[in-house]
Amino acid sequence: MKILTHKQEICTGCRACELACSQAFFRTDDRLKSSIRINNNFNTFHAIMCTQCGECINMCTANAIYRDKNGVVRIDRKLCVGCLGCVGFCSELSMFYSDDLLVPFKCVACGICVKACPEDALEILVSQSKGD
């Protein structure tokens, strides 16, 4: 299973990851369209992104959420009805939505932000577990 991880102690809060993400998926420089959010807690920067826990899978009201072959939790856009139940239910607060989008979005461990980070504070970890 692939999961994005973040090293708080290295992160400088530059948010290059957020821009890279929103650019890659929504062609815009808008941190509200990023699936990683860097929050500043008195100059310590911690990251919110999906941990691929999969709690949203069983609760999805349209049966639209599944794990792909890398164990990454994904939303099937054709099935999703935009109810935002997963947004409300995410214990990590890492399922995001935007009013101009019909489907919520989340980190899919693609690694684009890893490359964009100037400090190497981000890493995709690959574990043996399938995450079921």
Added chain:
Amino acid sequence: MISVNTREQPWREGLNVQSLLDEMGFIFRHIIVRINGEYVPEEAYAARLIADGDDVQVLHLIAGG
């Protein structure tokens, strides 16, 4: 005497919220307890003593089908 939901109930020394709920058979969990208008949180039920003459409100928020 105390009043519970405006009805008179006997009082005794050492009566606390939890024992009152037990004695009245108020097993329903989703309740709001106020003593003399002051809200009592669930964690405090066992510790919170009821004084003679107190006005106790135990609101059951039960929705019904």
Added chain:
Amino acid sequence: MGKILKQIRYTPAKIERGYSNKSLYINVGDLRIEEKEVTDFMKEKFVGGKGFDLWYLWNAVTPETRWDSPENEIVMSVGPLGGITQYSGAGKTLVCAISPLTGIPIDSNAGGYFGPLLKFAGWDALELQGKAEKDLIIFIDGNEGLISIEEGEEYPEDSHLLAEELTTRFAGSEEDKVHVSVVSSGSAAKHVLMGMLNFSFYDPRRKTVRFKQAARGGLGTIMRDKRIKALVVKFKGIKPNLNNPADIATLNRIGVKYHKEMHDLDEKQNGMRKIGTANTILVMNKYDLLPTRNFQTGGDPDAVKVSPEVFITQYLTQGLHDGCWYGCTMSCAKAADHFKLLTGPYAGQCVTVDGPEYECVAGLGSNLGIFDPQAILEQNFYCDTYGIDLISYATTVAFIMECYQRGQISQEDMGGLDLCFGNAAASLELLHQMSRGEGFGPLAGLGIRRLKKEFVERFGADPRLLEDIGMENKGLEYSEYLHKESLAQQGGFALTNKGPQHDEAWLIFMDMVNNQIPTFEDKAYALFYYPMFRTWFGLCGLCKLPWNDIVPADNYKTETPAKVPEHVQNYVDIFGAVTGKIIDKDELIRQSERVYNFQRVFNLRMGSGLRKHDKAPYRSLGPVTAEEYLSRQERYDKQLRELQGLDPEAMSLDEKIAATRAWREKQFELLTDAVYKRRGWTHNGVPKPEHLKEIGMDLPMLLEVVEKHL
């Protein structure tokens, strides 16, 4: 596939601010299919859902219309908020018709997918009028723009088979099944007056069809009398903006807020996601409010055998989404999967049982003296697939069982059925007889009002006793709450429009336990506010449960926690967010008042709607029998002393029962006075013209009816 009798093409209307602005009329007698405009007048006065239904129904019938007259209509509508996906509980369709049980309009709500799919297929409402000679299937394809009426003789009648077959047939593939919803009844509906409608939806995780019901009032009986075997709608492409809301940002924000509330608080509060409405069974039992053996007492030690824990651990599948329309995170439509049936035509098969709801455990369980969870679920299943209203069935059988217990009818009178309290096998056999139209089935299926008459005339039963213990009002059976000690709930049941269904008001705890409405005026206010508030949901397509089966964490701080003010504000806000019409909490009540008073006048028009029709059987108000009095003797003796200044020590049991009765009946009259006054009605229960004017319902058609009764 049967012969196609008629087929037309249409262009599905786009939804604007929650309305397609078109309604569909189908006459199954002459096969007319027509499109009608939904007017601004309709939206202003009636909003949608039940409001539209009643408007169309009024215009379709005359005061002479009976339930089986060809001009009687089944009208269905979901309302402007129906089909949104962001807020929990937005799939409720309201169905109205002149009821076989009551002779006046019944309004019944069903969850599921049908109403939203119907609206997205382009129709704010559907009218079904006329009668066919042979069974028909009506199919509406909202993507293709197709309406088709075909012969349906070859299809099975029972819903669990019929809906599965039709879903498979009209879906192009497994993936397509979620786009199909079927309305159907069952084999019993042609033999009983309490037939109900199932509304199906496909559960992709269980890979089976599931059902919600528009249960009360006999709608299934009417549908089968019209020879409509099933109604099928198909629509693919549900998206969160399909209603074209005025302000999707507000809708999204409030939806997410509510979902989070469900996530954070449901487990601590009612556990709806685990058990659904049956979560209150043991509480009701403990508080002496669980109707037991025809509402004689308030509980039984054996109730623990049918506790929520038993169903959660042994029968109900946990951890899967169980909402009946998209976006409902209250997810309370629980199901028992792989349930093996022991009796009847499907014995030995493993099925999915939709339930048990609270009404099922209380009705088919304790009110019949049955405390076997397996038997409760099996009765639930057969009521559903046979198309029988579970509440009317349970309350009717409870009545029959007590008549038998008291020697008013014999086993021979029941065709050999030993319908004593606790005999689940006999109840199941009765269900099968209703399905086959044999034995005692058709007689029992008449419902309590007609049964009282039959028992007296055919079997020499005591008419006075039967009047007292037959729990019906206006011809509809009471739903499953013991309310003998709650004057407010006695009004909540009897002072209703359609009959004693608790959707209007559920005041038992507020009255008896919390003691929040001690005076007549308090009760009258509650019997004004709550019915108006609660029936608003039916105008819009909303389910009532998300309103108060969970409350925000800080609800306790509010002035009126029972109203759940933050949730009321949610509804005000989402109404504006979808329709663009900004309302406030007062206008919300006003919208409901308009339709409520319209329905009351409709009752008048149909020969009902007066004070004498709002009377309750004495079992609803107080202890009928010696055993009932003695089961609560301390309480009743105390009331004689404190409320009437009498000395119970100096009175015989019969005198005490009589004195209690006189008092209670008087109290009910005083309550009725206070409620009518608060509602703007005359002493006889007629909406006053000045009140109709005040709420904006001084329509000539209503004034004409009302004036005759002033």
